[in-house]
Amino acid sequence: MKQDVLYQILTTAEECQTVSDIAKKLFLSQPYVSQVLSKAEKKYNVVLLERRTLPIELTEAGKTLCEGLAKLHSDQMKIEQDLRRYTEEEQSYIKIGFSPIWSPGESGRIIPVLQKQFETTRFELIKTFSTNSAKRLIDNRMIDIYIGPLLRGEDLKNYLLFQPKVYLIIPETSKLYQPGKKEIEFSQQLLTDLSEEKMVSLSEDSGFQKTVDHFLEDQNLSVNKAIKVNDYDVAVQMAVGGLGWTATLEYMLSNLKTDNKFNLVELPNTTIQSDNGLTIHTETSERAKEVAHVMNDLMKESVEKNRSFNA
Template structure:
Protein backbone atom coordinates (compact mmCIF):
# COMPACT_ATOMS: atom_id res chain seq x y z
CA UNK A 1 0.00 0.00 0.00
CA UNK A 2 1.47 3.34 -1.03
CA UNK A 3 1.27 5.93 1.72
CA UNK A 4 0.78 8.81 -0.73
CA UNK A 5 -2.39 7.18 -2.09
CA UNK A 6 -3.74 6.67 1.42
CA UNK A 7 -2.89 10.29 2.27
CA UNK A 8 -4.72 11.57 -0.82
CA UNK A 9 -7.77 9.48 0.10
CA UNK A 10 -7.86 10.74 3.68
CA UNK A 11 -7.41 14.40 2.74
CA UNK A 12 -9.97 14.19 -0.07
CA UNK A 13 -12.51 12.58 2.30
CA UNK A 14 -12.83 15.92 4.11
CA UNK A 15 -14.62 17.41 1.09
CA UNK A 16 -16.72 14.40 0.04
CA UNK A 17 -20.14 12.98 0.79
CA UNK A 18 -19.39 9.31 0.04
CA UNK A 19 -16.51 6.94 -0.73
CA UNK A 20 -17.65 7.05 -4.36
CA UNK A 21 -17.09 10.83 -4.33
CA UNK A 22 -13.52 10.27 -3.13
CA UNK A 23 -12.92 7.85 -6.00
CA UNK A 24 -14.32 10.27 -8.58
CA UNK A 25 -12.20 13.18 -7.37
CA UNK A 26 -9.02 11.08 -7.41
CA UNK A 27 -9.89 9.32 -10.69
CA UNK A 28 -9.72 5.94 -8.93
CA UNK A 29 -12.24 3.10 -8.78
CA UNK A 30 -14.51 2.92 -5.75
CA UNK A 31 -13.48 -0.70 -4.95
CA UNK A 32 -9.81 0.31 -4.98
CA UNK A 33 -10.40 3.22 -2.57
CA UNK A 34 -12.34 0.92 -0.24
CA UNK A 35 -9.56 -1.66 -0.46
CA UNK A 36 -6.85 0.89 0.46
CA UNK A 37 -8.89 2.08 3.44
CA UNK A 38 -9.63 -1.46 4.62
CA UNK A 39 -5.97 -2.50 4.42
CA UNK A 40 -4.90 0.57 6.38
CA UNK A 41 -7.55 0.00 9.04
CA UNK A 42 -6.44 -3.62 9.37
CA UNK A 43 -2.77 -2.62 9.54
CA UNK A 44 -3.26 0.01 12.26
CA UNK A 45 -6.21 -1.78 13.92
CA UNK A 46 -8.36 1.37 13.93
CA UNK A 47 -11.36 2.80 12.09
CA UNK A 48 -10.19 5.65 9.84
CA UNK A 49 -13.44 6.67 8.16
CA UNK A 50 -16.96 6.79 9.57
CA UNK A 51 -18.96 5.40 6.65
CA UNK A 52 -22.34 5.21 8.37
CA UNK A 53 -22.80 8.97 8.41
CA UNK A 54 -23.69 11.20 5.47
CA UNK A 55 -21.49 12.93 4.67
CA UNK A 56 -18.71 10.52 5.60
CA UNK A 57 -16.11 11.89 7.98
CA UNK A 58 -12.69 11.01 9.30
CA UNK A 59 -12.55 9.52 12.78
CA UNK A 60 -10.11 10.96 15.31
CA UNK A 61 -7.76 8.11 14.40
CA UNK A 62 -8.16 9.01 10.72
CA UNK A 63 -7.28 12.65 11.35
CA UNK A 64 -4.28 11.62 13.45
CA UNK A 65 -2.99 9.32 10.71
CA UNK A 66 -3.64 11.98 8.07
CA UNK A 67 -1.61 14.56 10.03
CA UNK A 68 1.18 12.04 10.52
CA UNK A 69 1.32 11.12 6.83
CA UNK A 70 1.35 14.81 5.91
CA UNK A 71 4.37 15.41 8.14
CA UNK A 72 6.16 12.33 6.81
CA UNK A 73 5.54 13.42 3.23
CA UNK A 74 6.61 16.99 3.89
CA UNK A 75 9.83 15.83 5.58
CA UNK A 76 10.55 13.42 2.72
CA UNK A 77 10.00 16.09 0.08
CA UNK A 78 12.23 18.52 2.00
CA UNK A 79 14.99 15.91 2.15
CA UNK A 80 14.66 15.23 -1.58
CA UNK A 81 14.76 18.96 -2.31
CA UNK A 82 17.88 19.43 -0.17
CA UNK A 83 19.58 16.53 -1.94
CA UNK A 84 18.84 17.77 -5.45
CA UNK A 85 22.01 19.82 -5.60
CA UNK A 86 24.07 16.65 -5.00
CA UNK A 87 22.41 14.72 -7.86
CA UNK A 88 22.59 15.03 -11.62
CA UNK A 89 20.28 17.94 -12.44
CA UNK A 90 18.82 16.18 -15.46
CA UNK A 91 17.40 13.50 -13.15
CA UNK A 92 15.03 15.95 -11.45
CA UNK A 93 11.72 17.54 -12.32
CA UNK A 94 10.22 20.85 -11.39
CA UNK A 95 6.60 20.16 -10.49
CA UNK A 96 4.20 22.95 -11.43
CA UNK A 97 0.70 22.80 -9.99
CA UNK A 98 -1.96 24.79 -11.80
CA UNK A 99 -5.64 25.61 -11.45
CA UNK A 100 -8.22 24.50 -14.06
CA UNK A 101 -8.41 28.06 -15.41
CA UNK A 102 -4.84 28.03 -16.74
CA UNK A 103 -5.49 27.81 -20.46
CA UNK A 104 -3.66 25.21 -22.54
CA UNK A 105 -2.69 28.01 -24.94
CA UNK A 106 -0.68 29.63 -22.14
CA UNK A 107 1.19 26.41 -21.38
CA UNK A 108 2.04 26.03 -25.06
CA UNK A 109 3.71 29.46 -24.94
CA UNK A 110 5.51 29.17 -21.62
CA UNK A 111 6.78 25.59 -21.38
CA UNK A 112 8.87 25.70 -24.61
CA UNK A 113 10.61 28.86 -23.38
CA UNK A 114 11.34 27.25 -20.02
CA UNK A 115 12.70 24.13 -21.72
CA UNK A 116 15.00 26.26 -23.85
CA UNK A 117 16.26 28.38 -20.96
CA UNK A 118 16.59 25.46 -18.51
CA UNK A 119 17.87 22.79 -20.88
CA UNK A 120 18.76 20.20 -18.24
CA UNK A 121 15.47 20.53 -16.34
CA UNK A 122 12.30 18.57 -16.93
CA UNK A 123 8.81 19.74 -16.01
CA UNK A 124 5.81 17.94 -14.56
CA UNK A 125 2.41 19.68 -14.69
CA UNK A 126 -0.17 18.79 -12.05
CA UNK A 127 -3.75 20.03 -12.36
CA UNK A 128 -5.54 20.89 -9.11
CA UNK A 129 -9.28 21.27 -8.70
CA UNK A 130 -9.62 23.23 -5.45
CA UNK A 131 -7.81 25.80 -3.34
CA UNK A 132 -7.63 23.27 -0.51
CA UNK A 133 -5.83 20.66 -2.60
CA UNK A 134 -3.51 23.33 -4.04
CA UNK A 135 -2.57 24.47 -0.53
CA UNK A 136 -1.90 20.90 0.56
CA UNK A 137 0.25 20.26 -2.50
CA UNK A 138 2.43 23.32 -1.96
CA UNK A 139 2.60 22.95 1.86
CA UNK A 140 3.62 19.29 1.60
CA UNK A 141 6.05 19.99 -1.26
CA UNK A 142 4.19 17.81 -3.74
CA UNK A 143 4.58 20.73 -6.15
CA UNK A 144 7.41 23.27 -6.35
CA UNK A 145 5.44 26.11 -7.99
CA UNK A 146 1.70 26.75 -8.00
CA UNK A 147 -0.03 28.85 -10.65
CA UNK A 148 -3.52 30.12 -9.88
CA UNK A 149 -5.19 32.07 -7.06
CA UNK A 150 -2.45 33.26 -4.70
CA UNK A 151 -1.97 30.98 -1.69
CA UNK A 152 -1.33 32.61 1.66
CA UNK A 153 1.04 31.49 4.41
CA UNK A 154 4.01 32.79 6.36
CA UNK A 155 6.32 30.27 4.63
CA UNK A 156 5.05 31.12 1.13
CA UNK A 157 6.19 33.72 -1.40
CA UNK A 158 3.79 35.19 -3.97
CA UNK A 159 4.42 36.58 -7.44
CA UNK A 160 1.34 38.67 -8.27
CA UNK A 161 0.21 38.65 -11.91
CA UNK A 162 -3.24 40.19 -12.20
CA UNK A 163 -6.83 40.31 -11.00
CA UNK A 164 -9.11 38.57 -13.48
CA UNK A 165 -12.41 40.14 -14.41
CA UNK A 166 -15.34 38.38 -12.74
CA UNK A 167 -18.77 38.13 -14.32
CA UNK A 168 -22.25 37.18 -13.15
CA UNK A 169 -24.04 35.09 -15.76
CA UNK A 170 -27.83 35.50 -15.97
CA UNK A 171 -29.64 32.85 -18.06
CA UNK A 172 -32.64 33.48 -20.27
CA UNK A 173 -34.83 31.66 -17.73
CA UNK A 174 -34.15 34.28 -15.05
CA UNK A 175 -36.72 36.97 -14.26
CA UNK A 176 -33.81 39.43 -14.41
CA UNK A 177 -32.77 38.49 -17.96
CA UNK A 178 -32.81 41.47 -20.34
CA UNK A 179 -33.77 40.53 -23.90
CA UNK A 180 -31.49 41.59 -26.72
CA UNK A 181 -28.53 42.43 -24.48
CA UNK A 182 -25.28 40.66 -23.70
CA UNK A 183 -23.60 43.09 -21.30
CA UNK A 184 -25.70 44.47 -18.46
CA UNK A 185 -24.34 47.08 -16.01
CA UNK A 186 -23.84 46.10 -12.40
CA UNK A 187 -26.04 47.52 -9.67
CA UNK A 188 -26.51 46.69 -6.02
CA UNK A 189 -30.20 46.07 -6.64
CA UNK A 190 -29.37 43.55 -9.38
CA UNK A 191 -27.11 41.64 -6.99
CA UNK A 192 -29.80 41.64 -4.30
CA UNK A 193 -32.46 40.38 -6.73
CA UNK A 194 -30.14 37.77 -8.20
CA UNK A 195 -29.27 36.33 -4.78
CA UNK A 196 -32.93 35.33 -4.38
CA UNK A 197 -32.81 33.09 -7.45
CA UNK A 198 -31.30 29.63 -7.87
CA UNK A 199 -27.54 29.54 -8.33
CA UNK A 200 -25.20 27.07 -10.03
CA UNK A 201 -22.25 27.09 -7.65
CA UNK A 202 -18.77 25.66 -7.70
CA UNK A 203 -18.07 23.15 -4.93
CA UNK A 204 -17.31 24.38 -1.41
CA UNK A 205 -13.58 23.66 -1.74
CA UNK A 206 -13.25 26.11 -4.64
CA UNK A 207 -11.23 29.20 -3.71
CA UNK A 208 -13.04 31.24 -6.34
CA UNK A 209 -16.45 30.20 -4.99
CA UNK A 210 -15.34 31.16 -1.47
CA UNK A 211 -14.45 34.61 -2.81
CA UNK A 212 -17.92 34.95 -4.35
CA UNK A 213 -19.56 33.68 -1.14
CA UNK A 214 -17.66 36.26 0.90
CA UNK A 215 -18.92 38.99 -1.40
CA UNK A 216 -22.51 37.93 -0.80
CA UNK A 217 -21.95 37.57 2.95
CA UNK A 218 -20.43 41.07 3.10
CA UNK A 219 -23.59 42.37 1.45
CA UNK A 220 -25.74 40.41 3.95
CA UNK A 221 -27.19 38.39 1.10
CA UNK A 222 -28.16 34.74 1.21
CA UNK A 223 -27.81 32.43 -1.77
CA UNK A 224 -29.76 29.44 -3.02
CA UNK A 225 -27.15 26.99 -4.31
CA UNK A 226 -29.42 24.60 -6.16
CA UNK A 227 -26.49 22.85 -7.89
CA UNK A 228 -22.83 22.46 -6.92
CA UNK A 229 -20.18 21.24 -9.34
CA UNK A 230 -16.38 21.05 -9.14
CA UNK A 231 -15.75 22.20 -12.71
CA UNK A 232 -15.80 25.78 -14.05
CA UNK A 233 -16.86 24.76 -17.55
CA UNK A 234 -19.71 22.50 -16.41
CA UNK A 235 -21.01 25.13 -13.98
CA UNK A 236 -21.05 27.76 -16.73
CA UNK A 237 -22.78 25.52 -19.26
CA UNK A 238 -25.42 24.53 -16.70
CA UNK A 239 -26.08 28.19 -15.92
CA UNK A 240 -26.54 29.32 -19.53
CA UNK A 241 -28.63 26.18 -19.99
CA UNK A 242 -31.18 27.72 -17.66
CA UNK A 243 -30.48 25.98 -14.36
CA UNK A 244 -29.56 29.13 -12.47
CA UNK A 245 -27.22 32.11 -12.40
CA UNK A 246 -23.53 31.70 -11.71
CA UNK A 247 -20.30 33.66 -11.24
CA UNK A 248 -17.37 32.95 -13.52
CA UNK A 249 -14.02 34.26 -14.68
CA UNK A 250 -13.31 36.08 -17.92
CA UNK A 251 -11.31 33.12 -19.30
CA UNK A 252 -14.44 31.00 -19.46
CA UNK A 253 -16.59 33.34 -21.58
CA UNK A 254 -15.01 32.47 -24.97
CA UNK A 255 -16.14 28.87 -24.40
CA UNK A 256 -19.80 29.87 -24.67
CA UNK A 257 -21.83 29.53 -27.84
CA UNK A 258 -22.41 33.13 -29.07
CA UNK A 259 -25.94 32.18 -30.14
CA UNK A 260 -27.00 31.38 -26.57
CA UNK A 261 -29.19 33.91 -24.79
CA UNK A 262 -27.75 35.17 -21.53
CA UNK A 263 -26.61 38.39 -19.86
CA UNK A 264 -23.17 38.96 -18.39
CA UNK A 265 -22.55 41.45 -15.60
CA UNK A 266 -19.00 42.46 -14.76
CA UNK A 267 -18.41 42.91 -11.04
CA UNK A 268 -16.47 46.06 -10.03
CA UNK A 269 -12.89 45.37 -8.94
CA UNK A 270 -13.43 47.29 -5.71
CA UNK A 271 -16.25 44.89 -4.81
CA UNK A 272 -14.47 41.58 -5.30
CA UNK A 273 -10.83 40.58 -5.59
CA UNK A 274 -9.27 37.37 -6.83
CA UNK A 275 -5.51 37.83 -7.04
CA UNK A 276 -3.79 35.40 -9.40
CA UNK A 277 -0.14 34.57 -9.75
CA UNK A 278 2.56 32.13 -8.66
CA UNK A 279 3.25 30.74 -5.20
CA UNK A 280 6.44 29.02 -4.02
CA UNK A 281 8.04 28.16 -0.67
CA UNK A 282 10.21 30.83 0.90
CA UNK A 283 13.01 28.26 1.22
CA UNK A 284 12.74 26.97 -2.35
CA UNK A 285 16.06 26.23 -4.03
CA UNK A 286 17.62 28.76 -6.40
CA UNK A 287 16.55 26.92 -9.55
CA UNK A 288 12.86 26.82 -8.51
CA UNK A 289 12.97 30.52 -7.65
CA UNK A 290 14.56 31.35 -11.00
CA UNK A 291 11.93 29.34 -12.90
CA UNK A 292 9.15 31.10 -10.97
CA UNK A 293 10.65 34.48 -11.81
CA UNK A 294 10.95 33.60 -15.51
CA UNK A 295 7.36 32.32 -15.58
CA UNK A 296 6.16 35.53 -13.95
CA UNK A 297 8.00 37.67 -16.51
CA UNK A 298 6.69 35.61 -19.45
CA UNK A 299 3.11 35.73 -18.24
CA UNK A 300 3.22 39.47 -17.53
CA UNK A 301 4.63 40.09 -21.02
CA UNK A 302 1.83 37.96 -22.48
CA UNK A 303 -0.80 39.88 -20.50
CA UNK A 304 0.56 43.20 -21.80
CA UNK A 305 0.64 41.88 -25.38
CA UNK A 306 -2.96 40.65 -25.18
CA UNK A 307 -4.13 43.96 -23.73
CA UNK A 308 -2.45 45.91 -26.53
CA UNK A 309 -3.96 43.57 -29.13
CA UNK A 310 -7.45 44.19 -27.75
CA UNK A 311 -6.91 47.94 -27.84
Protein backbone atom coordinates in the same frame (compact mmCIF):
# COMPACT_ATOMS: atom_id res chain seq x y z
CA MET B 1 -0.09 0.71 -1.24
CA LYS B 2 1.15 4.15 -2.28
CA GLN B 3 1.28 6.53 0.66
CA ASP B 4 0.66 9.56 -1.57
CA VAL B 5 -2.64 8.07 -2.76
CA LEU B 6 -3.72 7.26 0.78
CA TYR B 7 -2.82 10.78 1.89
CA GLN B 8 -4.85 12.31 -0.95
CA ILE B 9 -7.84 10.13 -0.05
CA LEU B 10 -7.70 11.07 3.63
CA THR B 11 -7.35 14.80 2.99
CA THR B 12 -10.07 14.80 0.33
CA ALA B 13 -12.43 12.95 2.71
CA GLU B 14 -12.66 16.09 4.82
CA GLU B 15 -14.45 17.84 1.96
CA CYS B 16 -16.75 15.01 0.81
CA GLN B 17 -20.12 13.53 1.66
CA THR B 18 -19.43 9.94 0.57
CA VAL B 19 -16.63 7.63 -0.56
CA SER B 20 -17.98 8.02 -4.10
CA ASP B 21 -17.42 11.78 -3.81
CA ILE B 22 -13.76 11.14 -2.88
CA ALA B 23 -13.35 8.95 -5.95
CA LYS B 24 -14.91 11.57 -8.24
CA LYS B 25 -12.71 14.38 -6.92
CA LEU B 26 -9.54 12.33 -7.32
CA PHE B 27 -10.62 10.81 -10.65
CA LEU B 28 -10.28 7.31 -9.20
CA SER B 29 -12.78 4.46 -9.15
CA GLN B 30 -14.89 4.03 -6.01
CA PRO B 31 -13.80 0.35 -5.55
CA TYR B 32 -10.14 1.40 -5.73
CA VAL B 33 -10.60 4.10 -3.07
CA SER B 34 -12.40 1.59 -0.82
CA GLN B 35 -9.62 -0.95 -1.41
CA VAL B 36 -6.87 1.53 -0.44
CA LEU B 37 -8.75 2.46 2.74
CA SER B 38 -9.41 -1.17 3.67
CA LYS B 39 -5.77 -2.17 3.17
CA ALA B 40 -4.59 0.74 5.31
CA GLU B 41 -7.10 -0.11 8.06
CA LYS B 42 -5.91 -3.72 8.09
CA LYS B 43 -2.27 -2.66 8.09
CA TYR B 44 -2.64 -0.30 11.04
CA ASN B 45 -5.51 -2.23 12.70
CA VAL B 46 -7.64 0.90 13.09
CA VAL B 47 -10.75 2.45 11.53
CA LEU B 48 -9.72 5.47 9.47
CA LEU B 49 -13.07 6.62 8.10
CA GLU B 50 -16.48 6.65 9.74
CA ARG B 51 -18.67 5.51 6.84
CA ARG B 52 -21.95 5.24 8.74
CA THR B 53 -22.35 9.01 9.07
CA LEU B 54 -23.40 11.44 6.37
CA PRO B 55 -21.23 13.21 5.56
CA ILE B 56 -18.43 10.71 6.15
CA GLU B 57 -15.69 11.87 8.50
CA LEU B 58 -12.21 10.86 9.54
CA THR B 59 -11.86 9.11 12.86
CA GLU B 60 -9.23 10.33 15.33
CA ALA B 61 -7.00 7.55 14.03
CA GLY B 62 -7.59 8.76 10.48
CA LYS B 63 -6.67 12.34 11.42
CA THR B 64 -3.54 11.12 13.20
CA LEU B 65 -2.45 9.05 10.20
CA CYS B 66 -3.17 11.95 7.84
CA GLU B 67 -0.99 14.30 9.90
CA GLY B 68 1.74 11.65 10.08
CA LEU B 69 1.73 11.07 6.33
CA ALA B 70 1.91 14.83 5.72
CA LYS B 71 4.93 15.16 8.01
CA LEU B 72 6.54 12.05 6.51
CA HIS B 73 6.22 13.42 2.99
CA SER B 74 7.44 16.87 4.03
CA ASP B 75 10.50 15.36 5.73
CA GLN B 76 11.19 13.19 2.69
CA MET B 77 10.99 16.16 0.35
CA LYS B 78 13.36 18.15 2.58
CA ILE B 79 15.88 15.28 2.57
CA GLU B 80 15.71 15.08 -1.22
CA GLN B 81 16.19 18.82 -1.55
CA ASP B 82 19.13 18.77 0.88
CA LEU B 83 20.74 16.03 -1.21
CA ARG B 84 20.29 17.87 -4.48
CA ARG B 85 23.43 19.89 -3.85
CA TYR B 86 25.41 16.64 -4.18
CA THR B 87 23.64 15.46 -7.32
CA GLU B 88 22.75 16.78 -10.75
CA GLU B 89 19.96 19.07 -9.55
CA GLU B 90 19.07 19.99 -13.10
CA GLN B 91 17.98 16.41 -13.79
CA SER B 92 15.20 16.45 -11.18
CA TYR B 93 11.56 17.21 -11.98
CA ILE B 94 10.09 20.64 -11.32
CA LYS B 95 6.47 20.00 -10.36
CA ILE B 96 4.07 22.72 -11.41
CA GLY B 97 0.55 22.68 -9.99
CA PHE B 98 -2.12 24.63 -11.81
CA SER B 99 -5.76 25.51 -11.27
CA PRO B 100 -8.50 24.28 -13.63
CA ILE B 101 -8.82 27.77 -15.13
CA TRP B 102 -5.21 28.04 -16.31
CA SER B 103 -5.46 28.34 -20.07
CA PRO B 104 -4.18 25.23 -21.91
CA GLY B 105 -2.65 27.59 -24.45
CA GLU B 106 -0.45 29.11 -21.77
CA SER B 107 1.21 25.79 -20.96
CA GLY B 108 1.79 25.15 -24.66
CA ARG B 109 3.55 28.49 -24.95
CA ILE B 110 5.48 28.66 -21.66
CA ILE B 111 6.75 25.10 -21.19
CA PRO B 112 8.77 25.05 -24.46
CA VAL B 113 10.52 28.26 -23.37
CA LEU B 114 11.34 26.71 -19.98
CA GLN B 115 12.65 23.56 -21.65
CA LYS B 116 14.94 25.64 -23.83
CA GLN B 117 16.26 27.73 -20.96
CA PHE B 118 16.59 24.82 -18.50
CA GLU B 119 17.68 22.17 -20.96
CA THR B 120 18.32 19.30 -18.53
CA THR B 121 15.35 19.99 -16.26
CA ARG B 122 12.18 17.94 -16.60
CA PHE B 123 8.71 19.27 -15.84
CA GLU B 124 5.63 17.63 -14.38
CA LEU B 125 2.26 19.41 -14.58
CA ILE B 126 -0.30 18.59 -11.89
CA LYS B 127 -3.88 19.83 -12.13
CA THR B 128 -5.40 20.80 -8.78
CA PHE B 129 -9.12 21.19 -8.22
CA SER B 130 -9.29 23.56 -5.26
CA THR B 131 -7.17 26.09 -3.40
CA ASN B 132 -7.36 23.82 -0.34
CA SER B 133 -5.70 20.92 -2.16
CA ALA B 134 -3.18 23.27 -3.81
CA LYS B 135 -2.23 24.70 -0.42
CA ARG B 136 -1.70 21.21 1.03
CA LEU B 137 0.41 20.18 -1.96
CA ILE B 138 2.70 23.19 -1.76
CA ASP B 139 2.88 23.18 2.06
CA ASN B 140 3.92 19.53 2.00
CA ARG B 141 6.34 20.15 -0.88
CA MET B 142 4.50 17.86 -3.28
CA ILE B 143 4.59 20.63 -5.89
CA ASP B 144 7.24 23.32 -6.39
CA ILE B 145 5.21 26.04 -8.11
CA TYR B 146 1.47 26.76 -8.14
CA ILE B 147 -0.31 28.80 -10.82
CA GLY B 148 -3.75 30.15 -9.97
CA PRO B 149 -5.37 32.12 -7.14
CA LEU B 150 -2.61 33.27 -4.78
CA LEU B 151 -2.14 31.04 -1.74
CA ARG B 152 -1.49 32.61 1.66
CA GLY B 153 0.94 31.48 4.35
CA GLU B 154 4.00 32.76 6.19
CA ASP B 155 6.21 30.17 4.40
CA LEU B 156 4.85 31.05 0.96
CA LYS B 157 5.99 33.66 -1.56
CA ASN B 158 3.59 35.16 -4.10
CA TYR B 159 4.10 36.68 -7.54
CA LEU B 160 0.99 38.72 -8.31
CA LEU B 161 0.21 38.71 -12.04
CA PHE B 162 -3.25 40.19 -12.45
CA GLN B 163 -6.80 40.35 -11.17
CA PRO B 164 -9.16 38.73 -13.69
CA LYS B 165 -12.56 40.25 -14.32
CA VAL B 166 -15.50 38.60 -12.58
CA TYR B 167 -18.80 38.17 -14.42
CA LEU B 168 -22.29 37.10 -13.48
CA ILE B 169 -24.09 34.95 -16.04
CA ILE B 170 -27.86 35.45 -16.14
CA PRO B 171 -29.68 32.75 -18.15
CA GLU B 172 -32.74 33.22 -20.34
CA THR B 173 -34.85 31.49 -17.66
CA SER B 174 -34.17 34.31 -15.16
CA LYS B 175 -36.73 37.04 -14.55
CA LEU B 176 -33.84 39.50 -14.88
CA TYR B 177 -32.85 38.35 -18.37
CA GLN B 178 -32.93 41.15 -20.95
CA PRO B 179 -33.51 39.88 -24.53
CA GLY B 180 -31.28 41.22 -27.27
CA LYS B 181 -28.50 42.30 -24.93
CA LYS B 182 -25.18 40.57 -24.35
CA GLU B 183 -24.03 42.70 -21.41
CA ILE B 184 -26.08 44.63 -18.89
CA GLU B 185 -24.87 47.04 -16.24
CA PHE B 186 -24.27 46.02 -12.66
CA SER B 187 -26.45 47.49 -9.95
CA GLN B 188 -27.04 46.72 -6.32
CA GLN B 189 -30.73 46.10 -7.03
CA LEU B 190 -29.88 43.59 -9.77
CA LEU B 191 -27.64 41.71 -7.33
CA THR B 192 -30.34 41.73 -4.66
CA ASP B 193 -32.98 40.43 -7.08
CA LEU B 194 -30.59 37.82 -8.48
CA SER B 195 -29.80 36.44 -5.01
CA GLU B 196 -33.43 35.35 -4.72
CA GLU B 197 -33.11 33.05 -7.74
CA LYS B 198 -31.44 29.65 -8.08
CA MET B 199 -27.66 29.67 -8.36
CA VAL B 200 -25.20 27.24 -9.94
CA SER B 201 -22.31 27.32 -7.49
CA LEU B 202 -18.81 25.91 -7.48
CA SER B 203 -18.13 23.45 -4.66
CA GLU B 204 -17.17 24.79 -1.25
CA ASP B 205 -13.47 23.95 -1.62
CA SER B 206 -13.17 26.46 -4.49
CA GLY B 207 -11.21 29.55 -3.49
CA PHE B 208 -13.04 31.62 -6.10
CA GLN B 209 -16.43 30.51 -4.80
CA LYS B 210 -15.37 31.45 -1.26
CA THR B 211 -14.49 34.93 -2.55
CA VAL B 212 -17.92 35.21 -4.18
CA ASP B 213 -19.65 33.96 -1.03
CA HIS B 214 -17.82 36.49 1.16
CA PHE B 215 -18.78 39.26 -1.27
CA LEU B 216 -22.46 38.27 -1.07
CA GLU B 217 -22.30 37.98 2.73
CA ASP B 218 -20.88 41.49 2.92
CA GLN B 219 -23.97 42.61 1.00
CA ASN B 220 -26.15 40.77 3.56
CA LEU B 221 -27.40 38.49 0.78
CA SER B 222 -28.06 34.78 1.02
CA VAL B 223 -28.33 32.64 -2.09
CA ASN B 224 -30.11 29.48 -3.13
CA LYS B 225 -27.31 27.18 -4.31
CA ALA B 226 -29.52 24.79 -6.23
CA ILE B 227 -26.53 23.02 -7.81
CA LYS B 228 -22.90 22.68 -6.74
CA VAL B 229 -20.18 21.44 -9.09
CA ASN B 230 -16.38 21.25 -8.84
CA ASP B 231 -15.72 22.35 -12.41
CA TYR B 232 -15.73 25.92 -13.76
CA ASP B 233 -16.73 24.98 -17.28
CA VAL B 234 -19.57 22.69 -16.18
CA ALA B 235 -20.93 25.44 -13.89
CA VAL B 236 -20.94 27.93 -16.77
CA GLN B 237 -22.58 25.49 -19.19
CA MET B 238 -25.28 24.67 -16.62
CA ALA B 239 -25.96 28.36 -16.09
CA VAL B 240 -26.36 29.21 -19.79
CA GLY B 241 -28.48 26.06 -20.04
CA GLY B 242 -31.00 27.72 -17.75
CA LEU B 243 -30.37 25.92 -14.46
CA GLY B 244 -29.49 29.08 -12.53
CA TRP B 245 -27.22 32.12 -12.53
CA THR B 246 -23.55 31.80 -11.70
CA ALA B 247 -20.40 33.82 -11.10
CA THR B 248 -17.34 33.08 -13.20
CA LEU B 249 -14.02 34.47 -14.38
CA GLU B 250 -13.28 36.08 -17.73
CA TYR B 251 -11.27 33.06 -18.95
CA MET B 252 -14.41 30.95 -19.13
CA LEU B 253 -16.35 33.24 -21.46
CA SER B 254 -14.45 32.10 -24.55
CA ASN B 255 -16.02 28.65 -24.12
CA LEU B 256 -19.56 29.99 -24.54
CA LYS B 257 -21.40 29.59 -27.83
CA THR B 258 -22.69 32.77 -29.40
CA ASP B 259 -26.13 31.28 -29.94
CA ASN B 260 -26.70 30.76 -26.20
CA LYS B 261 -29.18 33.22 -24.72
CA PHE B 262 -27.81 34.85 -21.58
CA ASN B 263 -26.71 38.21 -20.18
CA LEU B 264 -23.28 39.05 -18.79
CA VAL B 265 -22.81 41.42 -15.86
CA GLU B 266 -19.27 42.58 -15.13
CA LEU B 267 -18.71 43.16 -11.43
CA PRO B 268 -16.80 46.38 -10.65
CA ASN B 269 -13.22 45.56 -9.61
CA THR B 270 -13.82 47.58 -6.45
CA THR B 271 -16.45 45.10 -5.27
CA ILE B 272 -14.67 41.79 -5.69
CA GLN B 273 -11.07 40.80 -6.31
CA SER B 274 -9.43 37.52 -7.23
CA ASP B 275 -5.64 37.79 -7.17
CA ASN B 276 -3.95 35.39 -9.58
CA GLY B 277 -0.30 34.54 -10.02
CA LEU B 278 2.43 32.17 -8.85
CA THR B 279 3.02 30.77 -5.39
CA ILE B 280 6.16 28.97 -4.19
CA HIS B 281 7.36 27.69 -0.83
CA THR B 282 10.18 29.80 0.61
CA GLU B 283 12.25 26.66 1.16
CA THR B 284 11.84 25.25 -2.33
CA SER B 285 14.95 24.46 -4.39
CA GLU B 286 17.02 27.19 -6.01
CA ARG B 287 16.24 25.70 -9.41
CA ALA B 288 12.47 25.90 -8.75
CA LYS B 289 12.90 29.54 -7.68
CA GLU B 290 14.72 30.27 -10.95
CA VAL B 291 11.95 28.59 -12.95
CA ALA B 292 9.27 30.51 -11.05
CA HIS B 293 11.06 33.79 -11.76
CA VAL B 294 11.22 33.06 -15.49
CA MET B 295 7.57 31.91 -15.55
CA ASN B 296 6.54 35.11 -13.79
CA ASP B 297 8.27 37.23 -16.44
CA LEU B 298 6.75 35.21 -19.29
CA MET B 299 3.23 35.37 -17.89
CA LYS B 300 3.48 39.10 -17.13
CA GLU B 301 4.53 39.67 -20.71
CA SER B 302 1.52 37.64 -21.89
CA VAL B 303 -0.86 39.61 -19.67
CA GLU B 304 0.45 42.95 -20.97
CA LYS B 305 0.15 41.78 -24.60
CA ASN B 306 -3.45 40.71 -24.04
CA ARG B 307 -4.26 44.06 -22.45
CA SER B 308 -2.73 45.94 -25.38
CA PHE B 309 -4.64 43.76 -27.85
CA ASN B 310 -7.97 44.32 -26.06
CA ALA B 311 -7.40 48.05 -25.54
